[in-house]
Amino acid sequence: MIPATARAGIASWPARAEAWLDERGRPAWIAAMVLGFIAFWPVGLALLAYMIWSKRMFSRSCGARRAMSRHVAWNSTGNAAFDAYKADTLRRLEEEQIAFESFLQRLREAKDKQEFDAFMDERSRTASRPAADADA
8 A cells, every 4th residue: 555645645746747848937847738749749738738728828927927927926814923034035136146146157257257367368378389389
């Protein structure tokens, strides 16, 4: 007999796959459908039927759900202490995200500078080599 936790995991894999594809939007659904047609055409056909039936193909449902979830995050719960905590936490997370993105930008710029300096050094070495060969 299968344990209840294993049964829940088996039963929920379609829901997890649907949520994963929804997070990535319509292109992910289309890619999954194309891969389904390539692997086994009834799977692709079933995905196409599901996308049409659930209105994922012709509406902005995936993006609208994400936008709605962001809007719900700012709604008041009625508990002033919790709302203040939530606002402070969200503000702190946004600041951390901005700081992390600026760190990544500085890291990319440093890497680009290092690659450019290496290119210029190599270029100067190859430019000075033919002049040395011509003298000999």
